[in-house]
Amino acid sequence: MMRMYEVKDRLVTSALFWWYRITNREEAAILQIKTDQLTYLATPDLLNLYRAAKQVEQAQVAGMFIEAGCALGGSAIAIGKAKAKQRAFRIYDAFGMIPAPSDKDEADVHARYDEIKAGKSKGLGGNTYYGYTENLQDVVTSNLAKYGIPIQDNNIRLIKGYFEDTLYITEPVALAHIDCDWYASVMSCLIQIEPNLSPGGKIIFDDYVEWSGCRNAVDEYFSDKDGYVFTRVGRKLHVSKTLR
Numbered sequence: 511m512m513r514m515y516e517v518k519d520r521l522v523t524s525a526l527f528w529w530y531r532i533t534n535r536e537e538a539a540i541l542q543i544k545t546d547q548l549t550y551l552a553t554p555d556l557l558n559l560y561r562a563a564k565q566v567e568q569a570q571v572a573g574m575f576i577e578a579g580c581a582l583g584g585s586a587i588a589i590g591k592a593k594a595k596q597r598a599f600r601i602y603d604a605f606g607m608i609p610a611p612s613d614k615d616e617a618d619v620h621a622r623y624d625e626i627k628a629g630k631s632k633g634l635g636g637n638t639y640y641g642y643t644e645n646l647q648d649v650v651t652s653n654l655a656k657y658g659i660p661i662q663d664n665n666i667r668l669i670k671g672y673f674e675d676t677l678y679i680t681e682p683v684a685l686a687h688i689d690c691d692w693y694a695s696v697m698s699c700l701i702q703i704e705p706n707l708s709p710g711g712k713i714i715f716d717d718y719v720e721w722s723g724c725r726n727a728v729d730e731y732f733s734d735k736d737g738y739v740f741t742r743v744g745r746k747l748h749v750s751k752t753l754r
């Protein structure tokens with residue numbers, strides 16, 4: 511059974527899909543990701559993510575692309591489509607159960623986690639929730655290949671585990687899509703990624719509007735940082751590092 515917002519998003523996606531088939535074939539391919547139910551991002555947010563990655567690529571900002579939190583790989587496909595073949599793209603995820611939230615997350619987050627933990631979360635379009643899938647890493651690898659970006663030919667790596675154990679960044683980063691819901695997950699990403707962000711680079715936060723823990727982590731982390739421009743793009747927060 512589809513939820514109301516999924517029905518609305520599907521209608522918007524099909525209208526845009528046919529329009530883009532005529533006017534912009536590249537963006538029509540991004541809309542296919544929605545039709546295939548591979549992402550939780552709404553259609554405009556997915557397109558904005560693709561366009562932001564493309565803008566960073568075209569500006570030739572130095573460094574790798576990162577996604578923290580890929581689920582079925584939909585947003586990773588959009589980023590992979592925007593990048594040059596040789597640019598490194600690292601995709602971090604538990605590829606299993608999301609970790610428990612902490613006391614820095616509020617009631618909204620704990621209620622959502624309890625639903626997931628109880629095995630009651632529904633997947634997109636009534637499918638199985640991705641977190642209950644045994645071989646999620648293989649599923650994402652295969653989804654990327656289906657969209658013409660096989661990982662072995664496109665400098666893409668999938669890194670399995672909790673960010674607290676796996677995310678250790680020592681190279682420049684041009685773009686990071688942080689889509690991992692809870693306070694501690696977002697904070698772990700910021701501590702590793704922000705000091706390595708190149709001038710002109712961007713961090714896109716998926717959950718700033720939606721989840722209290724993400725909002726708390728971002729506000730706290732950037733409270734003493736200069737040299738950033740914060741822009742609300744649709745329902746997402748895009749943070750750009752200034753050139754000087």
Ligand SMILES: C[S@@+](CC[C@H](N)C(=O)[O-])C[C@H]1O[C@@H](n2cnc3c(N)ncnc32)[C@H](O)[C@@H]1O
Pocket residue numbers: 548549550551578579580581582583584585586602603604605606607608609641671672673674689690691692694695
């Ligand atoms: C909302 S989903 C990502 C959605 C995806 N970007 C899309 O296009 O639909 C969040 C993902 O972050 C992962 N995650 C959250 N916190 C994590 C952590 N600390 N370590 C590893 N993975 C984490 C979850 O397991 C889940 O796969």
